[in-house]
Amino acid sequence: MTPPQKEMEPVPDDWERALAIVAHPDDMEYGAAGAVAHWTARGKRVTYLLVTRGETGIDALDPHECARVREAEERASAAIVGVDTVEFLDHADGLIEYGLPLRADLALAIRRHRPEVIVTLNHRETWGGGRLNMADHRHVGLAALDAARDAANRWLFRPPDGPDAWSGTRFALIAGSPDASHFVDVSDDLERAIASLEAHARYLEHVGTDARELLTSIAEQVGKSSGVRYATSFELVSL
Numbered sequence: 641m642t643p644p645q646k647e648m649e650p651v652p653d654d655w656e657r658a659l660a661i662v663a664h665p666d667d668m669e670y671g672a673a674g675a676v677a678h679w680t681a682r683g684k685r686v687t688y689l690l691v692t693r694g695e696t697g698i699d700a701l702d703p704h705e706c707a708r709v710r711e712a713e714e715r716a717s718a719a720i721v722g723v724d725t726v727e728f729l730d731h732a733d734g735l736i737e738y739g740l741p742l743r744a745d746l747a748l749a750i751r752r753h754r755p756e757v758i759v760t761l762n763h764r765e766t767w768g769g770g771r772l773n774m775a776d777h778r779h780v781g782l783a784a785l786d787a788a789r790d791a792a793n794r795w796l797f798r799p800p801d802g803p804d805a806w807s808g809t810r811f812a813l814i815a816g817s818p819d820a821s822h823f824v825d826v827s828d829d830l831e832r833a834i835a836s837l838e839a840h841a842r843y844l845e846h847v848g849t850d851a852r853e854l855l856t857s858i859a860e861q862v863g864k865s866s867g868v869r870y871a872t873s874f875e876l877v878s879l
């Protein structure tokens with residue numbers, strides 16, 4: 641493993657509202673949910689916006705049944721880390737297109753929720769180390785960053801009776817980025833992070849992941865480069 645280029649800095653915590661925008665049920669739960677647990681325990685409000693219901697993610701389940709299972713798993717998972725609002729946009733799982741319809745949906749959601757912080761998943765082509773990222777993640781991550789800017793421009797995306805423009809988003813936090821720059825100390829939040837991933841029981845059975853082992857080893861590794869016991873990392877992009 642190559643050492644970090646520079647010291648990791650703590651994610652600023654002088655904000656009240658965050659909106660997490662990701663493609664699939666479980667995308668928040670591979671690390672970012674630990675930070676969400678940390679924030680909600682300190683009175684911050686975090687809302688989840690899922691672009692799909694993950695309906696093509698389990699080979700043994702047909703998409704209709706799979707959507708039902710994974711939506712329920714995501715709601716349970718969110719509740720464990722203090723998130724009570726989970727919205728779904730119903731783009732097609734596995735086939736999410738980057739484009740104006742997605743940017744419009746995300747910009748209008750940002751205007752409705754008025755977040756100071758946007759959390760999303762890695763939009764880059766790889767996770768680092770030559771491990772290929774997935775099209776859905778690339779498209780949603782990039783569209784979330786672009787939509788933060790779109791939301792601030794009142795001349796873009798103007799449905800009748802739509803929400804007012806919102807220019808108060810200060811920065812985006814990108815989970816799973818190969819260019820991580822910031823960390824959240826999750827030393828007191830790891831158990832809830834693990835429980836939030838374990839809530840995806842049907843999905844984990846399909847992929848064969850041990851949630852505790854995986855999240856603990858990642859949090860330990862990030863903790864080492866952040867000077868704390870357990871941490872989760874983000875790339876911070878100023879908006």
Ligand SMILES: [Zn+2]
Nearest residue numbers: 663664667777
């Ligand atoms: Zn995903």
